Structures are given as C-alpha cells and as structure tokens.
C-alpha cells in the first residue's frame with residue numbers, strides 16, 4: 001500500500017516523506033512558509049492557500065490510485081490529524097479525530113475510486129448511508145442495487161464508518177476539558193457500544209486525539225478555516241428519525257467562538273426561492289447560500305454548517321454575516337458563533353428564524369420548529 005507520512009513539525013520545518021512505489025525516497029520539506037498556511041506553490045511560484053487542492057495535487061502526482069486498498073486505521077487517523085495540525089499553524093484550529101473525518105476520504109489516502117467509480121460512491125452513500133450503527137451491506141444487496149464495483153465501495157464505506165466511530169468514541173472518552181482519553185476510557189466506551197465488527201482499535205482512538213486549539217480570531221484565520229473546511233471540536237451525530245444528522249461539540253467552546261461557516265453555493269435570493277426542494281437554504285440580504293449538494297470546492301467533505309439543526313427556544317449558536325476577501329475575491333459568508341459556553345457532547349443548534357406559523361402556516365405540522 002502506498003503512503004506518504006508527514007512528520008510532526010520541528011523547529012526547522014516539516015518533512016513529508018513519500019513512500020509510494022513511484023515516489024519512494026522523495027521528501028518535501030516545508031519551511032516556515034507553512035506557518036502562513038502555504039504548503040505548496042503553483043507552477044508560477046505563487047503560494048497556494050487551499051490545503052484541499054494542494055493535497056489533491058500532491059496525491060494525484062505521486063500516489064497511484066488503489067481503489068480497493070485497505071487502510072491502516074491508526075495511521076490514517078494520525079496522518080489526517082497531522083495534516084490538520086500542520087495545515088493550521090496560524091489559525092484554523094482542530095481538536096479531534098472527528099475533524100480528521102472531515103478530511104476524508106481523499107485527503108487521508110482513503111481509496112478514492114476514479115472516474116465512474118467516484119460517481120458510484122456518491123450514489124452508494126445515498127443508498128447505504130454510513131452511520132455509527134449501520135451494518136455493511138452484503139455483496140448481493142449491493143449488486144442488486146446496481147453497484148457492480150462492490151469491493152472498493154464496500155471497503156471505502158467501512159473506512160468512513162471506522163472514522164465516524166473513532167470520532168464518536170473519542171468524544172465519549174475524552175475528559176471534560178477535551179483532555180486526552182485514557183486507553184481504559186476508550187475501552188469502556190467501545191464496550192458500551194458493543195460493535196461486533198469494523199471496530200476502531202483502542203490505540204487508534206487514543207492516538208487520534210489532538211489538543212484543542214483556539215477558535216479563529218482574525219479574518220485571515222477565518223478565511224483559512226473556511227477555505228480548508230477545518231473546524232475544531234465538531235462531530236456529526238446521527239440522531240435518527242426525522243431529525244436525522246446533527247452536529248455535536250467534541251471540545252468545550254466559549255461564548256463568541258467561531259464554530260463553523262454555512263458552506264454552500266452563493267446564489268441570489270430570487271434563485272434561492274426557486275429551489276423549493278432544498279431544505280439547506282439560508283437567506284440573508286439579497287442573497288442565499290444553498291448547501292443542498294456538496295460544494296465544488298470540497299466535494300468529498302461533509303461540511304458541518306448544513307447539518308446544524310434548529311432550536312427556537314434553546315439555540316447555542318447564532319449566524320453572523322462577514323464580508324471576507326478570499327484569494328479569488330471578496331464575498332459574504334455566514335459564520336456561526338457560540339452564544340454561550342458549550343460543553344463537550346452538546347448538540348449545536350441555531351434558530352432558523354421560522355415558526356410553525358411562518359409563511360402562512362406552511363409548517364403547522366412541524367412541531368420541532370417551535371421547540
């Protein structure tokens with residue numbers, strides 16, 4: 001199996017060692033530029049600020065695609081977390097393995113099926129959503145549902161679930177202040193879940209822990225967190241039923257902390273109104289952000305903002321608009337700020353600003369709108 005292993009940054013910079021068959025022995029040494037978040041430069045020598053595309057490029061150039069390759073889970077988590085650490089030297093904070101998950105699959109070497117297989121993966125996920133407790137699908141079921149390339153899809157599905165489970169166990173086993181969990185605490189949390197297979201290892205979970213960092217405090221660090229979709233202390237949890245997925249805190253947050261953005265496609269308010277089927281629209285001023293499908297900039301990342309659920313009576317987040325100047329120009333963004341101190345494990349919710357009686361009573365059957 002190929003791999004490319006970053007070393008923890010030293011004072012002199014960071015070395016990424018490429019050990020794939022094609023690139024064995026090659027190293028990249030990242031200098032202090034890394035502190036600016038500039039991992040690589042483009043052909044014209046200009047610094048790149050988007051970790052995602054930088055890594056995609058690196059991966060494409062040096063790593064053979066191995067759609068069915070198995071992944072060493074411990075190394076995967078460590079690797080993803082190292083990337084996060086090194087990618088966020090001056091701002092975009094990260095804290096847990098759940099954050100590593102947001103890099104998956106392509107960032108961390110999860111096999112990314114090329115071409116049509118990649119398209120199948122999206123459909124596969126829709127047909128067989130990954131959750132903490134779902135069981136992998138049998139070959140017969142997959143093939144019956146039209147997925148001919150069962151093996152790589154199945155393997156990738158298992159890898160994503162392992163990361164989701166690792167992240168969840170980490171959030172359960174961490175100390176109150178998001179301190180590193182002991183092996184014993186992780187073992188207890190794993191035993192409680194009683195998963196019979198595809199279970200993360202104790203060492204993998206403990207090794208995936210990263211000390212919490214501060215929330216972004218400057219517009220530059222905010223721009224980086226948005227561009228790289230790197231947010232600290234967040235995990236997706238499936239609440240089941242109609243509520244579906246939501247986001248929980250995996251590290252304590254303070255009032256005023258930036259939690260994440262509402263990441264999607266920026267369109268006009270008028271266009272947004274036409275997209276009636278989308279439940280992932282946020283309107284502000286004359287604009288709308290639609291997050292109904294994955295964004296073009298992070299197509300393989302499940303972004304957090306769109307999964308935040310609603311609470312009218314007890315919101316702990318509030319949305320705020322900022323005008324930021326990104327490398328490709330200025331644009332408004334919606335960012336969620338903590339309204340109060342937030343504890344580990346708390347669900348993060350905001351007030352969607354609608355009640356059952358809004359829009360002439362359109363949502364009169366939706367009791368959750370008033371809760």
Ligand SMILES: C[S@@+](CC[C@H](N)C(=O)[O-])C[C@H]1O[C@@H](n2cnc3c(N)ncnc32)[C@H](O)[C@@H]1O
Pocket residue numbers: 242243244245246279280306307308309310311368371
């Ligand atoms: C922007 S999405 C939030 C993420 C969503 N739960 C999911 O799994 O994709 C909004 C939808 O989530 C559900 N939802 C949000 N808040 C809820 C709540 N407090 N109780 C039940 N369902 C909720 C509703 O179906 C709503 O249309």
